[in-house]
Amino acid sequence: MHIHQYEKLWLGLSLLLIVGFVATVTYGAVGTPAISMIGDDGDTLNPNAIDDHPEFGDPGVEKVGESEYAAYVVARQFMFQPDPIVVPANTTVTFYVTSADVIHGFSVVGTNANTMVIPGEVAELTVEINDPGEYGIVCHEYCGNGHHGMEGLLKVVPADEYDGGDAE
Amino acid sequence: MSTGSGAATFVDRYPEEASIVRQAFFVAFVAFGLGALFGVIQALHRTDILRFIPSTDYYTVLTAHGVLLVIVFTIFFLVGLFQWAITRSFDRPVEDIRITKAWLALMSVGSVVTGVTILLGFVDEVGISADVLFTFYAPLQAHPLFYAGLAVFLVGTWIAGADWFRSWLAWNAEHPDDRIPLQAFVVLTTMLMWYIATIGVAVAVLFFLLPWSLGLIETVNPLLTRTLFWFFGHPVVYFWLMPAYLLWYTVLPKIAGGRLFSDPLARVVFVLFLLLSTPVGIHHQYLDPGIAESFKFIAMTNTMFLLLPSLLTAFTVVASVEHGARQRGGTGLFGWLRALPWRDPAFTGMMLAGLMFAAGGFSGMINAGMNINYLVHNTLWVPGHFHLTVGTAVALTMMAGTYWLWPQLTNRRLYSRPIGLLQVVVWFGGMALMSNAMHVSGLYGIPRRTAEPQYQGFDFSTAFGSVAELNVQLAIGGTLLFVSALLFLANLAFSWGNPTTSGLGQTLPPALSGPDDSPRVLDNMRLWAAIALVLVALAYALPLGAIVADSGLFGPGGDAYPVTVVLNSVAVTAERLTASVGATLADVGGVLEVIR
Amino acid sequence: MNEGMVSADDGATHGDLERSVSAPPDQADVDRTLSHEEFDPKGTLALILVYFAILVGMWVFMYFVEFLGNGLTVVG
C-alpha cells in the first residue's frame, strides 16, 4: 500500500494531536485540583417517592463537616428547590441533585458546576466555593413547555452572615 | 429537445433508478424547506427579535426543525445519493425495482406519520403531540404515532441497505476478482455502521418507548433509554456525514479538474468510521449521573481516535483538489487556489462546506474532551457546533452536490448557476454569523433548547460585547440561512422549466493511486462488521449492565409527561401551582383564542 | 479499473459558458498530467500545517484559560 510521504507526516501529526488531547484531559483529571466527572456514586430512588425521602423530602443545605456542606436540590417542572440555595463562603459544598419528574439540567451559570438531572438518579458534584456572590442556576435540558422559566439562584454569603439553615 | 454531443447521463442509462433518486430528493427538499422555516422562527424567537408564536409552542417548532432536517432531509438525500452511487459504480440496474420502491414508500410513510404527529402539537384540541425534541428523552412522552412512524422509517432504511447489499452480491458474482468500486464501498461500510447503530434506537423504541406510550408497560428507565438513544445518536451524525464524504471523495476532485489522491486511504477512512462511530456515544453523557467515570474515559479516547479518519480526509480531499488546480496550471504554495473553478456553485459549495467543517471539527474536539465538557455542556455552543457540521458540512455539500447531480438526473440544465453561487456563499456567510454567535453565547453559559434565554434572577456576564449584540448576530445569520434555503429551492423549482438537453453526462476519473494499491482485506465487509460489533460490545456491555443493575430494566418508577398532573404532596402543591400558573394561564389563553 | 466510467466525453463541447462554471472538460486536454508519484501536494501540506497550528493554539487556550479559569471546579 503506497502512502505519500506528506500523508505519512500528516498521519503522524494527527496521532500526535489525538494523544495530546487525551493527555490534556488526563492531566485535568489527575492534576491539582483533580477535576472529577459526574459518576455513578449517587443513589437511585423512585422519583414519585421523593417527598418521603429523608433528604429530598425537605431539600436544603446542611452542614456535614468542618467547612463542608451538603446541598440537596430537587429539580421539577419548572423550578429548583430550594430557591435560592444559600451557602457560606470559603467552604466545600456537595450538591445532590435529583428530579421529581423528567430529565432536567442543573448548571451554575458562568462556572463549570454543571450536571444532568435524571429521574431515578442522584447527581453528586462537589465544588469549592470561595468568595461571596450570587450565581444564576439554569435548567439546561428541555423539560416541558415551561422550560424557559426554570431558573434558580445560588447565594454565597460571608460565613458570619450565614444563618446555618434552610433559606426557604 | 436540443442536442449536445456529450455523453449519456445517469437518467439516460437508468431511468427507473433516476426516478427513485429524484423522488428521494424531492422528499428531502420538502423537509428542508419546512425545517428551514422552523429554523428562522426559532432564531428570531429565542433572541427576542420577533415573536409571533407563544413560547410554549417553541418546542413544537424545535422538534419539527430537528426531526425534519436531521432525519428526513439528510437521510432521504442519503438514500437517493446512495442509490445513484450503487447503480452508477456497479454499472447495473437494481435487482428488483419493486423492492426499491417499497423501501422508499416505507420511509416516506414513516416520515409523514412522525412529521404530522409533531405538527399536531400546534393544535391543542386534537390532544396529539410529540413535543419531545429530536432526542425524545423519556419520561417526556410523545403520542404513540411518533414512535411508530420512526419505527416504520427505520425499517425502510434497513430494507434500503439490504437492497444495496443485494446489488453488491449480484455484481460480485459476475466480477469475483474486481475490487469494490469506491462509491459502493462507501455505501456498504456506511450501511453496516447504520445497522449496528440502529440497534440502540430500535431497542429503545420497540421494546420500551412505544409499548410505554401505548400503556402496555408502566414505566421506563430514563437513563437506559437515554443511553440507548446515544448508542444511535452519535453514529447517526456520521451517517449524515457520509454522503458528504462520498461527494468530497468522488465528485469534488473531478469538479476541481483533478483526481482522487488516494483510493486506498479513502478505504481505510471508511473502515475506521465503521469501527469507531458507535462505541463513542457515551461522550454525549459525560455529565450523566449513573454512568461511571471510567466508561466516560473509554468513550473519550475512542472519540479522539475517531478524529483520525476526518483528519486524514482533510488531507486527501484537499490534495485531490490541489491536483486539479495544478493540472489546470495553478502554481505556487498557495497560488494554486486561484486556478480553481470558483464560479461553479457545486465546487464552491463543497469547498466552503469543507472549510466550515474544519472549524466545526475544532468545536467538536472541545465537546469530545471529557472534563472540558463541563464548560459547554448543553449550552448554545453545542448547536453552534453541529450547525457547522451537519448544518453546513453536510447540508451545504448536499446542496452543492445537487447542483452537479441535477442534470444527471433530469437531462435539464440548472436554472441559474450565478444564483447557485450566491446561494452557497450566503449560506456560508449566514452560518458564520449564526454559529459564531452561538459558540460565544455558549461560553457565557447561555443554554440551548430554550424559548427564552432571558432570566429574571440574573444576567449572563460577557467577556466582550454584549448578549444583545450576539442575539442580533444570531438572528441575522439565521435569516440569511433562510434566504439561502429559499434561493436553493427556487433555483431547483425553476430548473424544471428548462428544456431537456442530451449529452449532459459527466464522468468520474479514476484515482491517482487506485484500489489495486490497497490490500484486499479492506474489502472484507464481514471482517469489519465483526470487529465493529466486538468494539461496540466492549464499550457498551458494562455501562448498560450497570444501568440495569442499578435501577432496573424499567427504572425505579415515575410517571410519563405530559400527563394529568397528580400532586402527591400538599407541601409542594402551593409552590408548584405558583410556578406553573404562568404557563397554565398562557395555555388557557391559547385555548380561548382558538375557541373564539 | 476505474469504476463505471460512462464516456470519455465530458461535456467539453458546450462552449465557454458551460466550461468556465461547470466541471472542467475532458482531462485528456490537461496542461500537465501529474501522476501520484510525481505529484507532491505541498500546498495542501502548507494549508494543513496552518490548520494544525490553529487547532493546537485554540485547544490550549480553551482548555487552560477558558475552562480551568472558569471557577467552581468540580472536584468530587
Place this chain on the structure above:
Amino acid sequence: MTGNPLRIETSGGVLVGFVVLAVVVFELRTVLGMLFGIDVSGVVYFPVALAVLVGLLVAENALRSVGSKEG
C-alpha cells in the same frame, strides 16, 4: 500559463475570496475579545471593517482592469 484551455480566470474566485476574508475579519473581533480580552465595540468595528473590505474590493477591481488592459 496563457494558452492553457483549462485555465479560466473568473470573478467567482474574487467573490469567494472576498466572502472568506470577510468572515475571517469578522471572527477577528471574537479572537480579540476572547483570547486577548480586547473589547472593541461592535458599533465601531463592523462599519470600519466593512469600509476596509469594500475598499479592498474596489482596489482589487481597479487593479484587475488595469492588468487586463496591459495584458
